[in-house]
Amino acid sequence: MAALMSFSRWRSLGMALTGRSLRSCGSAGWQCLQARGLRQANDREPISRYMGKGRRRSRLFVWGFAQTGALGLPQLSLPRAGRERPRQSQLKPRQLELDERISSAACGYGFTLLASQTCDITKVWGMGLNKDSQIGFHRSRRDRTKGYEFVLEPSPVPLPLEKPQETRVVQVSCGRAHSLLLTDNEGVFSMGNNAYGQCGRRIVDSEIYRLYVGRITVSSEQRRARFIPVDGELMAKQVNVPKHLPFTGVGKIMQVACGGTHAAILNREGNVFVWGYGILGKGCNLSESKVPEMILPTLFGWSEFTPQVQVNRIRCGLNNFAAITNCGELFVWGKNLRGCLGIGRMDDQYFPWRVAIAADVVDVACGVDHMVALTRSFI
């Protein structure tokens, strides 16, 4: 059939054969017929639908040091024959599958708390180090008198609520070895180490912390963080005496975050200012600063073609920083302790670096050596 096709007939059949050189015009006629036949066959193909209602799903991503179980992925800690090999750190973000939508997350030193705003009995999940009962009491199956010291999967934290099906957990927060939960009706709950009274109850010498989850009544001032933005200006809390920090040129301060030896602020224009000691995010030459230094917006993706990009949330870990832009991108920088930055390598990062997450990041919780990101799917 190809031989019967003359050159003029091929030309009249049209120029739909893009990408084919003039040299192959002899076989082009046959290909044209084939294309026409294919198009007719294509119309008979079934059409698949992959899109549902279009609700953007919440997803949870974790990365960092995995051996304490703080990531909630037991396959990284336990050797299983034929499955993936256990490793010390998860260097890239990995999704943690959970049925409930998590609204608040917090990372401590080797443990994580996740909370959702549901009215079910199970509202809070904890995983990681539990030697001081900082994620609640999880009774061991082997010995009913003891609890697990390491919880490798997200496990429900039992709370002594009066009306568990009416109360919602609003926020969780973790320290080095203790944690606090804020509920909407029943106040604040604390768990964990109380050697310095950080759980808000009376200090007992040589107390065994493993068995106590208590309610505390605290005033609103004590519940807040160390640095408090008051009317856009900064007050530093030192030994119960708030001290005003007279920074000039930083604009109206909207958010503040502090780490081990450094602090960061975010102003209304979306600019990030850092100061303190350590890797501050302005190259390897700047390792300490007494006054706030601005990090240039180009490092967060701002350019002439994308002028709308700006940072709208800032968080600090012990030795690192995290910033989330309005485009849903997460930037991290600082000391990469056991892979906590999630950039795929163990090197420290001296200026803001994008973390590759397959979702829009809404919030991030930074711990000492791991991080948790609350995200939403793209579509």
Add this chain to the structure above:
Amino acid sequence: MVVCFQADRMVRLTWPLFQTLRGLFAVYKPPGVHWKRLRDTVETKLLKELNSLEQRVPRQQIRFLPSFTEGENGVETSLTVAQLPVLADHPRVLGVGNGNQQLVCLHNRHLTKEYTVQGSFGTATEDFSDTGRLIERTTYDHITLERLERIIAVIQGIHQRALLTYSGIDLKSQEAYELASRGLLRPMHKSPPIITAIRCVHLSPPKFTLAIQCLHETQQYLRKMVHEIGLELKSSAVCTHVRRTRDGIFTVEDALVRTRWDLQSIQAAIQDSRSKVNATLGEDSSGYSAILGEDMPTGVKGQERRSRRSGPRPVGD
């Protein structure tokens, strides 16, 4: 398509004419034509026009040639006077080929290229274009501009990261921070395809148009990008058109169409682009500089090469 002029076939050039043809110019390649065929066509046309120009008569020169005569004491050498044509003016002698050097320099600058890519949602094919074998058909009624722009922003973010990773500079150094904060950290050596900017120009489902600015890309990569955008949007897409609108410093407006592939237009195009090329390469118009990146030997050897190439090289038969 950027073309440089190298004539190693039968051609006769005078020095002023040679000067006007030293440089780079852009040519519009019609779709479906192989680039080699196009280059040969332009070259042949140009050479035909040059050969039809008025030929200069070869100059004559007086030479003293040695000759051998039989004398009483054996073979004696003496000099005889002869008039010979200057071989440098011979029609088959002259060869020029310096334009390639500029092209190599420009390539080593690793400048970005801009493309207009048109695609169509709803089908997935084997080679990611609309003429390939069909793999699947999907729905596309859920695709909105907001969703497409979100995916495109993510792609741009991933590639911005790749720009920094493949730049070849130690990320822990202060130099890396300085360049990254000014947005100048880019790969200056071979790297995988990187998209520096991408935006949606037009969307009317199933058809859409993207403007992509990229480095070190291939056509297959651009088609694959369109396919992956379709997958991220929970549908599928094929690429229907790819059109380059800018290649480094040459844009579509600078490109010569088929009707203008003649000597005067080419000379004018070379003249127009000379200042842009020189500004990019950082050289003056009379010679070539040693800015060829780290691969080119600089120093004594580089200067020797430059001095040898300063004029037309006479080539024997």
